[in-house]
Amino acid sequence: MAEEGKSDAQLFQLLSNLLNQVESLTNQEEVELRAKIEALGLEVTKVPSKSTQHLDELEIAKELDKLSEKLDDVDEMISSAIAADPQVQSLLSGTADVWMPVITATSDERRNFTASIGDDDCEAKGKNSN
Template sequence: MAHEGKADEQLFQLLANLLHQVESLTNQEEVELRTKIEALGLEVTKVPSKSLKQLDELEIAKELDKLSEKLDNVDEMISSAMAADPQVQSLLSDTADIWMPVITASADERRNFTPSVGENSETEANCES
């Protein structure tokens, strides 16, 4: 489970760095986007409460529908940001090899993520420049 937390941490650090780059390039503070990224980070790291009862198939389906709706909203935000700003599209495309595996991986795959030292240093150096 520690690997999963590390992958999440890296993803949200990357998002924060990308947002900082966008803000630097545009000279505009993206308060709403920063708030949404932080809220999503909190949601992802939230530990579910222990349920006293087992969920039945209908309840599980309802929860999956809620999650799908949230993902649709994120997809819509990303799509509109990419359409509105070619720099956003370029940044997302250039960094897809980092964030796509994290958001598309199963829980087991995410646990197996291990960052290599060279990749992490290179990513940080690129984000700082």
């Protein structure tokens, strides 16, 4: 579970870094987009409160619909940013191999991805110490 949080934090750090690059390329501050990324990051990393009752299927479906709407909003923001600025499209396309696997991965795949990154770091440190 902690590994998923680490992957999420890495994803939102990457998004923040990409936004910084876009802002520096365009010389425009993207206040609204930055606020939305931060809000989504807080929402994703928020620990759900302990429920005293079990949710029925209808309530679960409603919650999933809310999450889907939020993801649709993010998709729309990214799509409009890409359409408005070819540099954004180039930046996102050039870094897709970093962020796409995290977004499309299942929780098990993200855990394996995080574990393999840790293994790579250990190997790199071992090679550097020789």
